[in-house]
Amino acid sequence: MTIFKIGEFSKLTQVSIRMLRYYDETGLLKPAQIDKLTGYRHYSVEQIPDLQKIILLRDLGYNVAEIAVALSNWNDGFLTEQLKQKRREIENTIRQEKERLAKMDAALSSIGKDEISKQYNFMLKQVPSYPVVSVRRVIPNYFCEGELWGELTSMITCEKIDIAPQIPGIAIYHDQEFKEEDVDVEVCLVVRHLGRNQSGIAHSQTEQVDLMACAMVYGPFENIKNAYLSFAKWLTEHSVYRMAVPSRQICHRNYWNETSPDQYLTEIQIPLGKFIQNRT
Template identity: 55%
Template sequence: MFKIGEFSKLTQVSIRMLRYYDEVGLLKPEQVDPFTGYRLYSVEQIPVLNKIVFLRDVGFNISEIAVVMSKWNDAFVTEQLEQKSREIEQNIQEEQQRLAKIKLAKADINRDKIQIHYNVSIKDIPSYQVVSIRRVIPDYYGEGQLWKELSAFAEERQLVISNNTFSIYHDTEYKETEVDVEVCAQTTSVGESEGDFAFRMTEPVPYMASTMVYGEFTNIAKAYLAFANWLSEHNQYEMAGGSRQIVHRGPWNEENPEKYLTEIQVALKKRDMSS
């Protein structure tokens, strides 16, 4: 049997952590001297402690470690490690997004906060004959998959579609998840709807506010702020539903993100000024 100091030395785990694992029930001493109160550990407990330390080092918290230790077998441990791996990958993506935002903020500061000016104009958008696919997707990054599916659908059925394509965001509010998106391609073809795919005429929009966004897609948020400022100055208009997006230059035809060109459109209506 080893005293706690000896066990700490042999396992390279601090006395503080050994006491903590005792308190939370992860690793109780093999014995506690009834006269001195000293914690005593056995050599058989070293592999158990090694498992605890391993799980801690790969990101498991105390409650998760307790579950894994209580059900330890190869299949269960493998499943838990795969799940933890997915969690870590998700966290890495979120941290990368935060880093990107920090870099953008630093760039703004380094440029003495020079602001891009977005010119807002009003368009009368007619109805278009389109083939489209509409679906609620996990987030905006899933839009690329919709375009792939629409392209495959058109190719399989030998549809004649133009390069005039656009996305319609049907949500009237900004949503980070479960986004209602429809991607559309103008076509002269008419057919029967199949599943998520539809042949339809889009709704005309007599008052569509439009602005061009140059550069990376992260600039789009600033364009919406420009719309907010524009609406505050033109109070004869108010928002009327969803928005559209047309990517004139994007990853498929432009390697440099700084040269992307995206048109943002927001449907408006004339405000009732009589009251």
């Protein structure tokens, strides 16, 4: 077995001595031999494939612990699944960074403008009960809501459910608070006749709400946040009311029937209760 000094091995593999020492310290690539008198590290040509695997995984974004697991389970099936998982993680990171860039662009365009003070007109109305077919899931985040709509429409087509096309879709948000992940969402379409629950799809009546604060939000979904801020001011001015749950959104115009987010039209619906005054 031919043995190379660490400097020679560094030149041959184009990996710095500093990184070779780091891989030794972390246990990823131990030297083939260590001189007992000098403590010098020596490597063999047989170690080059392992080093190449380490470099590949490092460049793919694996940390030390992940690299160690991959090296100890190096086979086609395991590595393929690992790479698919890492790809999903990278895609999610890219999506988050794109969202961050979009927020940055919005912030740059709004400098000098009082965007938060924009007022939305809230009106009070009674919302009747509707017969609906629905899918309810806990989804990773609000951006995954489209998957629920896709699942619901696929089931409707498969089961040939007779919906009422003149009434837009209803999204119901069951969480007591705003959540960035693991959100409880139910998507509903109004039907002409209720059927039987089957295959993950529910037939039910939505709850009648006697007092619902409603506002129309034009443009992309990001505008909904400012609508809720405006609603906070509305509650301050109408202190007899308190906000209840679950809130709803009615999709009048979105990606189903509009190509530009600027043309979206979403109605937010927030149920209201009244504060009960204590009488003495």
